[in-house]
Amino acid sequence: MNSSPFLTKPSSVSIIMLKVLLALIPGIALYAWYFGPAILVSLTLASVTALVTEAVMLKLRNRPLQPFLTDNSALLTAWLLALSIPPLAPWWLVVVGTMFAIAIAKQLYGGLGSNLFNPAMVGYAVLIISFPAHMTTWLSPLALGSTPLSFVDQLRYIFTSSLPSNSTLDAITAATPLDTLKTQLHLDRTVQHIFEMPIYGHIAGHGSEIVALGFLIGGIYLLASRIISWHLPVAFLGTLFLMAGIFYLVDPAHYAPPLFHWFSGASMLAAFFILTDPVTSPTTPKGKIIFAAGAAVLTYIIRVFGGFPDGIAFATLLMNICVPLIDAATQPAVFGKKGKAPINKESK
Amino acid sequence: MRGLLHAEKILIGIEDNKPQAIAAMQQATAQGAHQNIHVVAVPTIYPGGGEKQLLRVLTGIEVPAHQRPTDFGLQCFNVATVYQIWRALARGEPLISRIVTVTGNVQNPQNFEVLLGTPVQAIVAQASALPDTHSYIMGGPMMGFTLPSDAVGIIKSSNCIIAASTKLFPPPPPAMPCIRCTRCADVCPAELQPQDLFWFAQSKNFEQAKKYNLFDCIECGACNYVCPSQIPLVQYYRFAKGEIRTQNKEQANADTARQRFEFRLSRIEREKQEKAAKLAAREKPAPTELPISDKVNEP
Numbered sequence: 001m002n003s004s005p006f007l008t009k010p011s012s013v014s015i016i017m018l019k020v021l022l023a024l025i026p027g028i029a030l031y032a033w034y035f036g037p038a039i040l041v042s043l044t045l046a047s048v049t050a051l052v053t054e055a056v057m058l059k060l061r062n063r064p065l066q067p068f069l070t071d072n073s074a075l076l077t078a079w080l081l082a083l084s085i086p087p088l089a090p091w092w093l094v095v096v097g098t099m100f101a102i103a104i105a106k107q108l109y110g111g112l113g114s115n116l117f118n119p120a121m122v123g124y125a126v127l128i129i130s131f132p133a134h135m136t137t138w139l140s141p142l143a144l145g146s147t148p149l150s151f152v153d154q155l156r157y158i159f160t161s162s163l164p165s166n167s168t169l170d171a172i173t174a175a176t177p178l179d180t181l182k183t184q185l186h187l188d189r190t191v192q193h194i195f196e197m198p199i200y201g202h203i204a205g206h207g208s209e210i211v212a213l214g215f216l217i218g219g220i221y222l223l224a225s226r227i228i229s230w231h232l233p234v235a236f237l238g239t240l241f242l243m244a245g246i247f248y249l250v251d252p253a254h255y256a257p258p259l260f261h262w263f264s265g266a267s268m269l270a271a272f273f274i275l276t277d278p279v280t281s282p283t284t285p286k287g288k289i290i291f292a293a294g295a296a297v298l299t300y301i302i303r304v305f306g307g308f309p310d311g312i313a314f315a316t317l318l319m320n321i322c323v324p325l326i327d328a329a330t331q332p333a334v335f336g337k338k339g340k341a342p343i344n345k346e347s348k
Numbered sequence: 349m350r351g352l353l354h355a356e357k358i359l360i361g362i363e364d365n366k367p368q369a370i371a372a373m374q375q376a377t378a379q380g381a382h383q384n385i386h387v388v389a390v391p392t393i394y395p396g397g398g399e400k401q402l403l404r405v406l407t408g409i410e411v412p413a414h415q416r417p418t419d420f421g422l423q424c425f426n427v428a429t430v431y432q433i434w435r436a437l438a439r440g441e442p443l444i445s446r447i448v449t450v451t452g453n454v455q456n457p458q459n460f461e462v463l464l465g466t467p468v469q470a471i472v473a474q475a476s477a478l479p480d481t482h483s484y485i486m487g488g489p490m491m492g493f494t495l496p497s498d499a500v501g502i503i504k505s506s507n508c509i510i511a512a513s514t515k516l517f518p519p520p521p522p523a524m525p526c527i528r529c530t531r532c533a534d535v536c537p538a539e540l541q542p543q544d545l546f547w548f549a550q551s552k553n554f555e556q557a558k559k560y561n562l563f564d565c566i567e568c569g570a571c572n573y574v575c576p577s578q579i580p581l582v583q584y585y586r587f588a589k590g591e592i593r594t595q596n597k598e599q600a601n602a603d604t605a606r607q608r609f610e611f612r613l614s615r616i617e618r619e620k621q622e623k624a625a626k627l628a629a630r631e632k633p634a635p636t637e638l639p640i641s642d643k644v645n646e647p
Contacts, residue, residue, distance in 0.1 A: 003494070003582075003586075004485075004487075004492055004582065005490040005572050005573055006490070006512065007489045008573055009574050011574070012521070012524070015576070016527075016529065016576050067522065112527065113524075113525030113526050113527045114525065278527050279527050279528055283530045283533060283543055283544070284533075327544075331541065332541075333539070334540055334561050334564055335413070335539045335540075336400070336410040336411055336564075337564075343559050343560060344560075
């Protein structure tokens with residue numbers, strides 16, 4: 001005899017994850033358009049590695065394979081990680097990062113729903129600490145390279161690290177717009193001067209600003225289809241805008257304008273896809289706002305004053321630690337008890 | 349009824365997907381004698397028919413768990429209850445029948461006026477239940493309960509009988525882990541955090557579940573319905589509530605037993621002293637006697 005409710009909505013974790021993957025596609029398509037198809041290779045590599053690692057770990061943990069391999073969560077982790085690392089990175093970089101993300105950050109914590117840290121960001125953190133040189137060699141936009149690589153050349157470089165004879169690594173790669181800004185500022189140039197360099201576009205990096213726009217569009221789809229709530233993206237982008245705005249107003253020669261920060265690095269990806277991972281973010285509306293605002297402040301500080309090219313990963317991981325505390329401290333009032341403590345001090 | 353309750357204002361809430369009912373009631377209340385009776389269309393959102401949910405929609409007043417609407421000067425009646433009260437007051441008729449909806453896996457879903465005590469099988473036969481019906485649910489699909497047999501009789505609170513089949517209510521797919529997406533919290537009419545309560549119930553952390561207002565849960569099943577991981581949340585809450593009630597009962601029993609035991613000890617002690625006092629009083633004239641040994645006092 002079963003008990004009520006007898007009806008459930010035909011939804012599933014795998015459909016939710018699939019929609020998030022779909023929302024990434026505009027950004028990915030623009031990425032491939034502006035920087036060449038290498039990103040598709042690293043996405044494929046990461047996906048295969050994630051599924052294989054997940055399967056092995058599930059087997060070791062004596063968990064059923066089918067429901068967890070088809071929940072699409074490992075794929076999402078793989079995609080987010082692949083999008084965070086340079087597309088022309090050697091194949092083993094993607095593989096090591098993804099394996100670490102799935103095996104250590106996800107499965108060893110108990111698998112889907114039990115991980116404290118965002119797996120993709122753990123993978124990124126491991127890579128940037130262990131292989132900083134590989135992690136900062138980004139592709140130049142195709143339009144800017146003197147001798148852009150063909151797809152075959154990109155493939156060959158990813159797997160064998162060999163370039164065609166008429167090309168050098170310097171010719172096809174560059175530091176990110178965020179990184180370049182930081183190094184150039186150290187050379188006593190002003191933001192306005194630096195932005196005249198060819199790697200900059202209208203408001204941020206040439207090409208990468210359009211890719212960020214692609215992620216923004218995907219994010220708006222997620223909001224519209226109610227996969228994510230507005231709290232996280234609005235609080236994150238709002239706080240980032242505020243932080244950047246204050247510094248920019250005080251000293252526009254040495255601090256980039258807020259819109260630059262919105263469309264640089266992984267800001268858009270973080271606002272809609274990384275911070276919004278439900279497992280590792282707070283559950284209460286107030287908590288989500290505190291979490292995202294904290295992540296934005298940390299991101300800005302690490303980006304502008306820290307030594308890493310972007311601050312998203314560490315900001316996310318640091319805020320992940322605070323989630324249980326934030327949740328407990330921001331419990332909303334329950335029905336009929338507005339204005340009273342949401343958590344009973346002594347239970348009846 | 350209005351006179352009996354001294355009601356200043358009467359609101360009649362009807363779900364906005366029933367425009368005919370709303371129109372009919374508006375027409376009926378438009379006549380002069382019915383001032384201060386308002387027909388209000390309420391949004392058709394489950395569980396809008398719950399007493400406290402309906403009162404909030406109509407009056408904006410939230411009646412907390414463990415309190416009654418009358419504490420706030422409100423009184424809520426079901427339409428069936430009002431009808432029966434009217435029959436009793438106006439016609440002197442006792443409550444011997446009620447209107448029951450028969451629906452689900454039947455050929456002719458419809459409403460019947462059914463005498464109380466009528467077996468379920470008799471009314472589902474009227475509606476022609478389809479052959480693949482495997483059981484019957486008394487109540488709605490969200491909060492009703494499966495009947496152990498179709499020989500069960502209709503009672504005062506049987507508003508609906510649903511013929512259930514595997515096609516109509518397919519068994520939910522196996523539950524996945526909670527991903528804390530908080531769709532449950534978005535729909536909870538008691539404004540609880542179902543994902544936390546689930547976590548506490550699963551880990552048998554009942555103390556914490558109580559602190560997070562587990563007993564404010566009305567078991568409406570909305571969280572269960574929207575859960576993408578298909579977790580049988582309501583069953584977890586029922587389990588936790590049951591365990592806590594059992595614990596409380598055992599605690600109460602233990603307390604009573606301890607009180608009784610302590611009382612018995614003190615009574616024995618008192619009797620001992622009384623006996624000793626009596627004995628002492630009797631033996632006082634003989635001062636050479638030794639103090640009374642314990643053995644004498646053994647009952």
